[in-house]
Amino acid sequence: MPEREKLTERRIAEEALGLIDEDGIDGLSMRKLGQRLGTTSMSIYTYFTDKEAVLAGVAQLILSEVDAPSDEGLDWREVVRRIMWSYREVCHRHINAAPLAIKYPPTTPDALAFVEAGFRALRRAGFDDQSIARSYRALAAYSFGTLAIEMNGYYATASAAAAPGARRETLHAATLDKHLPTVAEIRPSLAEQHDAEEFEYGLELILTGFADITAAGGS
Amino acid sequence: MPEREKLTERRIAEEALGLIDEDGIDGLSMRKLGQRLGTTSMSIYTYFTDKEAVLAGVAQLILSEVDAPSDEGLDWREVVRRIMWSYREVCHRHINAAPLAIKYPPTTPDALAFVEAGFRALRRAGFDDQSIARSYRALAAYSFGTLAIEMNGYYATASAAAAPGARRETLHAATLDKHLPTVAEIRPSLAEQHDAEEFEYGLELILTGFADITAAGGS
DNA sequence: AGGGCCGGATGTACACTGTACGGGCATCGG
DNA sequence: CCGATGCCCGTACAGTGTACATCCGGCCCT
Numbered sequence: 001m002p003e004r005e006k007l008t009e010r011r012i013a014e015e016a017l018g019l020i021d022e023d024g025i026d027g028l029s030m031r032k033l034g035q036r037l038g039t040t041s042m043s044i045y046t047y048f049t050d051k052e053a054v055l056a057g058v059a060q061l062i063l064s065e066v067d068a069p070s071d072e073g074l075d076w077r078e079v080v081r082r083i084m085w086s087y088r089e090v091c092h093r094h095i096n097a098a099p100l101a102i103k104y105p106p107t108t109p110d111a112l113a114f115v116e117a118g119f120r121a122l123r124r125a126g127f128d129d130q131s132i133a134r135s136y137r138a139l140a141a142y143s144f145g146t147l148a149i150e151m152n153g154y155y156a157t158a159s160a161a162a163a164p165g166a167r168r169e170t171l172h173a174a175t176l177d178k179h180l181p182t183v184a185e186i187r188p189s190l191a192e193q194h195d196a197e198e199f200e201y202g203l204e205l206i207l208t209g210f211a212d213i214t215a216a217g218g219s
Numbered sequence: 220m221p222e223r224e225k226l227t228e229r230r231i232a233e234e235a236l237g238l239i240d241e242d243g244i245d246g247l248s249m250r251k252l253g254q255r256l257g258t259t260s261m262s263i264y265t266y267f268t269d270k271e272a273v274l275a276g277v278a279q280l281i282l283s284e285v286d287a288p289s290d291e292g293l294d295w296r297e298v299v300r301r302i303m304w305s306y307r308e309v310c311h312r313h314i315n316a317a318p319l320a321i322k323y324p325p326t327t328p329d330a331l332a333f334v335e336a337g338f339r340a341l342r343r344a345g346f347d348d349q350s351i352a353r354s355y356r357a358l359a360a361y362s363f364g365t366l367a368i369e370m371n372g373y374y375a376t377a378s379a380a381a382a383p384g385a386r387r388e389t390l391h392a393a394t395l396d397k398h399l400p401t402v403a404e405i406r407p408s409l410a411e412q413h414d415a416e417e418f419e420y421g422l423e424l425i426l427t428g429f430a431d432i433t434a435a436g437g438s
Numbered sequence: 439a440g441g442g443c444c445g446g447a448t449g450t451a452c453a454c455t456g457t458a459c460g461g462g463c464a465t466c467g468g
Numbered sequence: 469c470c471g472a473t474g475c476c477c478g479t480a481c482a483g484t485g486t487a488c489a490t491c492c493g494g495c496c497c498t
Contacts, residue, residue, distance in 0.1 A: 007446080009385055030485065034448095042486080043447050051485065053385060102367050105374070112399050119401040133408035137368065138421045144367045145360030148321050154359075155324070180331050182338040189352035202357045209424040226475080249456065253477095261457080262476050270456065 005038075009047045012037065013057035020058060020097045030054075056107075059100040064110035065090045068117035071124060077207050079121035083114050084143060084203055091147055098151060102144045131213055138206055146199055155190045224257075228266045231256065232276035239277065239316045249273075275326075278319040283329035284309045287336040290343060296426050298340035302333050303362060303422055310366050317370060321363045346432070354429055361425060365418055374409045 005011065015036050019028050030041035030051060037043070048054045067086035071079050091098040106112045115136070122132045148154070177184035224230065234255050238247050249260035249270060256262070267273045286305035290298050310317040325331045334355070341351045367373070396403035 029483080031483085040448055042449075045486075046446055048385060057385060103371060109398055112402055116399045116402050119405050123401060129405055129408040132405050133412055134417065134420060136405070136409070137412065137417055138424070140373075141361055141364030141368055141421060143364065145362065145364035148363045148367070149356065149360055152322060179328055180335045182342060183331055183335050186338050186348055186351050186355070189348040190355070193352060193356065198353065198356055201353060202360060205357070205428040206424065209428065248454080250454085259477055261478080264457075265475055 007037065007039065007043060007047065009057065012044055012047055012054065013061045016054050017058045017061055017094065017097060020100075021094055024096045025055075025099060028054075055100055056104045058097055059104035060106065060108045060111040062090055062094050062097055062101055063106045064108070064113065066114040068113040071117065071121040074121070076121040076125035077211075080118060080139065080207065081203065083118050084139065087114070087143055088146070088199060092150075095151065098147050102147060127213070135210055135213075138209075142202060142206060146202070150195050155193070226256065226258065226262060226266065228276065231263055231266055231273065232280045235273050236277045236280055236313065236316060239319075240313055243315045244274075244318060247274075274319055275323045277316055278323035279325065279327045279330040281309055281313050281316055281320055282325045283327070283332065285333040287332040290336065290340040293340070295340040295344035296430075299337060299358065299426065300422065302337050303358065306333070306362055307365070307418060311369075314370065317366050321366060350432055354432075357425055357428075361421055365421070369414050374412070 012033070016028060016033055019033060019036060023032075030044060033054070034041035034044060044054065048057065067082055069079050069082045091101055094101075106115055118136070118139075119132055122135060127135065231252070235247060235252055238252060238255060242251075249263060252273070253260040253263060263273065267276065286301055288298055288301045310320055313320075325334055337355070337358075338351055341354060346354065
């Protein structure tokens with residue numbers, strides 16, 4: 001009831017993000033969102049065509065939180081590093097909403113700010129258009145994948161007793177892992193990985209690869 | 220009606236996959252699945268605790284389709300290449316179900332077969348446990364991210380008129396892209412990328428990085 | 439000032455979802 | 469022959485997204 005502020009596309013997305021932060025992405029229903037805004041679910045449809053559109057709006061919101069460093073006097077590598085780490089930080093802070101940042105590309109100016117910053121840095125470093133596009137794609141792929149792994153505790157569930165929901169065929173760790181000896185051997189090393197370290201490892205690996213591009217002379 | 224075959228965890232997962240292939244992941248409902256199996260929705264709960272468990276089962280199913288090359292006489296790079304390309308091919312063939320392959324790690328022996336093959340190849344090439352875990356993670360991250368990008372036509376929607384579902388604030392391409400000049404410049408290059416080529420580019424980049432690990436002597 | 443209008447907000451209704459619960463069934467061990 | 473034990477299914481319930489019709493409040497035009 002206190003929420004009698006005027007309804008706004010922005011405000012709706014913010015409140016939706018709050019709800020997702022608390023209850024997860026499936027916990028967001030139009031009715032709950034309407035209630036949280038002090039109205040009903042149908043009011044939202046004045047500003048968004050769909051529930052999907054609301055989700056896309058939430059994605060824009062969190063993407064706009066990513067740092068967009070001005071590249072004055074910064075090595076292009078450093079600019080990319082800052083963007084990537086900031087992206088990761090933002091998605092971890094809104095971990096429940098992270099799938100949205102993966103699914104919906106940045107489209108609004110605010111959400112595109114960090115992309116612009118990255119592109120500009122690469123351009124100043126002498127990358128041609130195609131190399132920039134390529135690098136963007138590789139970096140996006142890497143961060144998406146990293147998030148996907150870090151989210152559901154990928155390796156945690158992987159190490160758990162297999163086939164969690166299946167009622168039959170629970171494979172006994174001891175006996176059946178002898179059909180997959182190497183998997184059994186490596187599992188512990190997977191479990192004890194540190195997310196941040198591994199993220200850095202892969203990121204630097206990619207940056208090194210890019211450096212070779214520029215060394216080879218761009219196009 | 221013709222479907223009076225005995226109900227089975229496997230058969231349920233297969234039929235669910237078929238339904239997802241046709242109608243997408245949201246098009247799968249327990250009722251439709253039951254009907255397709257010749258029974259009702261509730262019968263499924265004898266074999267799976269949840270709808271989620273069914274989805275995890277579908278994931279195992281498609282993961283088990285990935286090639287698991289025997290590494291006899293193959294360079295480890297070639298083994299990894301085959302696995303990665305096969306993984307990509309399988310996920311593209313079941314493009315609607317691909318998010319499941321990302322969300323649920325392989326747990327059943329069949330689904331783990333390709334992981335075992337990859338691990339074995341790396342081990343024979345002299346990678347220690349930690350390096351194998353690292354490489355697995357990096358490769359998984361890359362393929363997940365690649366899929367995420369290739370799935371929803373990431374760059375296609377990115378290039379489309381912005382904020383598709385929002386009723387207000389459609390940003391006019393010409394005028395507002397002057398606030399994001401570099402983005403505007405690069406967009407065409409993004410649009411004309413070829414998925415397979417870019418996948419190969421990134422994959423080879425990663426493999427080269429791994430080679431440096433082994434050259435440096437493993438640990 | 440009065441009347442028309444129109445866009446934002448909402449109430450109701452419908453088709454559909456996942457699944458808890460309780461009963462029916464056939465098969466098998468005693 | 470009698471239980472009993474899995475498999476199967478029918479019903480019921482709470483909750484979902486949203487189409488559609490309605491309402492209300494402020495603006496413009498005459």
